[in-house]
Amino acid sequence: MSLDSHIEKVIWSQDQILRRVAELASQITDDFKDDSQPPVFVGVATGAFLFLADLVRGIQLPISVDLVRAESYGSGTLSSGSPTISLDLKLDIKGKHVILVEDIVDTGNTLSCLISHLESKGASSVSVCTFLDKPSRRKVQFQLVGEGKFYRGFECPDYFVVGYGMDFAELYRNLPYVGVLKPEYYS
Numbered sequence: 001m002s003l004d005s006h007i008e009k010v011i012w013s014q015d016q017i018l019r020r021v022a023e024l025a026s027q028i029t030d031d032f033k034d035d036s037q038p039p040v041f042v043g044v045a046t047g048a049f050l051f052l053a054d055l056v057r058g059i060q061l062p063i064s065v066d067l068v069r070a071e072s073y074g075s076g077t078l079s080s081g082s083p084t085i086s087l088d089l090k091l092d093i094k095g096k097h098v099i100l101v102e103d104i105v106d107t108g109n110t111l112s113c114l115i116s117h118l119e120s121k122g123a124s125s126v127s128v129c130t131f132l133d134k135p136s137r138r139k140v141q142f143q144l145v146g147e148g149k150f151y152r153g154f155e156c157p158d159y160f161v162v163g164y165g166m167d168f169a170e171l172y173r174n175l176p177y178v179g180v181l182k183p184e185y186y187s
Contacts, residue, residue, distance in 0.1 A: 003171075003172060003174075003175060004175075006172070006181060006182055006185050007162075007163075007175070007179035007180065007181065007182065008179070008180040008181065008182045008183075009179060009180050010177050010178070010179045011156070011157070011159070011161060011177075011178050011179060011180060012154060012164075012177060012178045013177050014176040014177050017054075017153075017164055017176075017177065017178065018054065020153050020154065021051065021054045021055055021058065021131075021153065022058050024055060024058075024129060024151055024153060025055055025056075025057075025058025025059050025060075026058065027151065028055075028059060028099065028129065028151065029058075029059055029060045029061055031149060032061055032097070033060075033061065035097065037095075037096060037097065038061060038062040038063050038064060039061070039063055039064075039096070039097045039098065039099050039127075040063070040064045040065070040066060040091060040093055040096050040097070040098050040099070040123075041055070041056055041059075041063055041064070041065045041066075041098075041099050041101055042065075042066050042067065042068055042089065042093075042098055042099070042100050042101065042118070043065070043066075043067050043068075043101045044067075044068060044069070044070060044100065044101065044102050044103065044110075044114065045067045045068065045069040045087060046069070046165070046167075046173070047102075047103030047104065047165050047166050047167065047173075048101050048102055048103040048131065048165060049165050049173075050164050050165035050173070051101060051103055051131040051153075051164065051165055052065070052101045055101060055129065064091055066089045066090055066091045067087065067089075068085060068087060068088060068089055068114065068117075069085065069086045069087035070083045070084065070085050070086070070110050070113060070114055071083060071084055071086050082109070083109055083110040083113045083114075085113070085114075085117055089121065092121075093118060093121050093122060093123045094121065094122030094123070095122060095123075095124050096123060096124060097123070097124055097125045097126075097127070097146075097147075098118050098123040098125070098126045098127070099126075099127045099128075099129055100114055100115065100118065100126060100127065100128050100129070101129050101130075102128065102129070102130040102131065103130070103131050103132065103164075103165050103166050104130065104131065104132040104133070104134065104156065104161075104166060105128070105130045105132070105133050105134065105138075106134045106137045106138075107137055107138060107139040107140060108138045108139060108140035108141065108142050109139065109140050111128065111130075111140075111142050112140045112142040112143075115128070115142055115143065115144065115145060118145070119145045123145060123146075124145075124146050125144075125145050125146025125147045125148045126144055126145035126146070126148045127144065127148040127149040127150070127151065128142075128144065128148070128149075128150050128151065129151040129152075129153075130150075130151070130152055130153065131153040131154070131164070131165075132152075132153060132154055132155075132156040132161070132166075132178070133152040133153075133154070133155050133156060134155075134156045134157075134158060135155065136157075136158050137158060159180040160180065160181050160186060161178050161179065161180055161181070162175060162178070162179060162181045163175030163176070163177050163178045163179050164176065164177065164178050166178070168181055168185065168186050169186075
């Protein structure tokens with residue numbers, strides 16, 4: 001079974017992805033280079049794991065890294081709208097600047113839930129770095145915390161995309177590019 005044959009079209013190639021991730025890492029490094037306290041990068045498992053790994057390798061600052069898991073999709077293609085946190089942080093983020101690293105911001109429900117969760121744990125500010133952003137599907141306007149900033153890799157058209165950590169039913173995460181999954185594989 002060739003995974004490539006399940007893809008209708010590639011939207012971003014591996015080279016385009018790596019180039020954009022390097023640009024984001026450089027921008028974040030520049031934005032936080034004068035801060036006295038290292039930021040804490042919090043990746044949202046499981047979709048953001050490749051993006052998080054590539055991003056933090058490009059950060060030229062001392063940083064901490066942790067993971068949180070929020071579930072809202074199950075094995076479908078649409079968010080349930082009611083995310084739950086099933087894996088919490090190990091690190092204490094009280095008084096720290098957190099950069100929440102997401103694979104994709106779609107409706108905004110999960111992101112809003114996670115920002116509130118990090119704020120309740122005492123983060124002094126929360127920035128968001130999302131690999132893909134789908135503003136056309138936004139239902140919840142999220143609020144960043146403190147001096148938080150919003151970083152976006154790419155604006156994503158309204159397709160069901162997989163690859164570079166993003167999945168359908170836990171498959172396709174290992175594709176090195178982002179592509180549109182053919183409807184017959186998820187309908």
